[in-house]
Amino acid sequence: MPIKVPDTLPAKEVLANENIFVMDESRAYQQDIRPLRIAILNLMPTKETTESQILRLLGNTPLQVEIVLLHPRSHTSKNTSAQHLDMFYKTFDEIKRHRFDGLIITGAPVEQMDFEEVNYWEELKDIFEWSKTHVTSTLHICWASQAGLYYHFGVPKVALPEKCFGVFPHSINVPNIKLLRGFDEIFYVPHSRHTSVNREDIIVHEELDILSESEDSGVYLVATQDGKQIFVTGHSEYDPLSLKWEYERDVHKGMDIALPVNYFPKDDPSRTPPSTWRAHANLLFSNWLNYYVYQETPFDMEEHADYIYHI
Ligand SMILES: CC(=O)SCCNC(=O)CCNC(=O)[C@H](O)C(C)(C)COP(=O)(O)OP(=O)(O)OC[C@H]1O[C@@H](n2cnc3c(N)ncnc32)[C@H](O)[C@@H]1OP(=O)(O)O
């Protein structure tokens, strides 16, 4: 699919080299269709890496997808340049009067703080609230899934005795759910976190379904019954070498970090880990885009025109 991104966004070249069809703005305007408008609230410090990871997955659909990158105004980024943010990102204040077909909120390395300690928490609460009325479906990844479950349903985040770190087998709880269409009975997902959510705190909410879990890494996929909110506790978007990079970073810092489980061949960190989750990552994102966004979203060309000409 054509993902429509700014012509000079670095991820465009990364994806073009992988033969992923990225459409620049000038060509996209010549197609007489209404693109899906997806906002990505990128809370990761490694923003450029995350852009490529998510755009790669959104690229696997015949639909035209127009991307709006967002960063929290109330946080000054240490690891991403102000120039990159100025060129490619908007803030919530700039877009909040518009509607979006989909919203993706990424993970963030703030899981060991209380939510209220996170300096963009008040802004994120406003975004969560706004998403209920202005977005067809919101996909929350890793820390954002904990934050969203806490904000919307009061589900607490709990500290794990040790980091959940590796690539774990998952199974499907509920048959024939569109989000999991085409999934194998057992599939793999990377996790990399010190905190979790407990299934007991989720099942008390009638409007939430736990769609997939892992015996090793716990709850994975939770959705509201209307599909408007999807919570994903793992990092299906991670590259094959993301966990290796995090592992080596922590070894380098002298931290007491265990090898990621079920990742390096024969648990030998000198060997290159293969991806065992890429196909399901693609399915998850394309099912979400197709069944929860495209097939549910109202077709409103006027609002779209308003958006194009005013943002
Ligand atoms: C549970 C999940 O969602 S996992 C997803 C998170 N995973 C990752 O971030 C993996 C990649 N990140 C990393 O490897 C590391 O964070 C690094 C190497 C980029 C930086 O690490 P450090 O130098 O130790 O920490 P640093 O002081 O730069 O802060 C890291 C990030 O924490 C976040 N942060 C720290 N304190 C706060 C705070 N009070 N409020 C909000 N965010 C905060 C910020 O996002 C910050 O990065 P940014 O300013 O560029 O956005």
Ligand SMILES: N[C@@H](CCO)C(=O)O
């Ligand atoms: N995935 C993160 C966990 C910290 O939030 C990391 O290892 O950097």
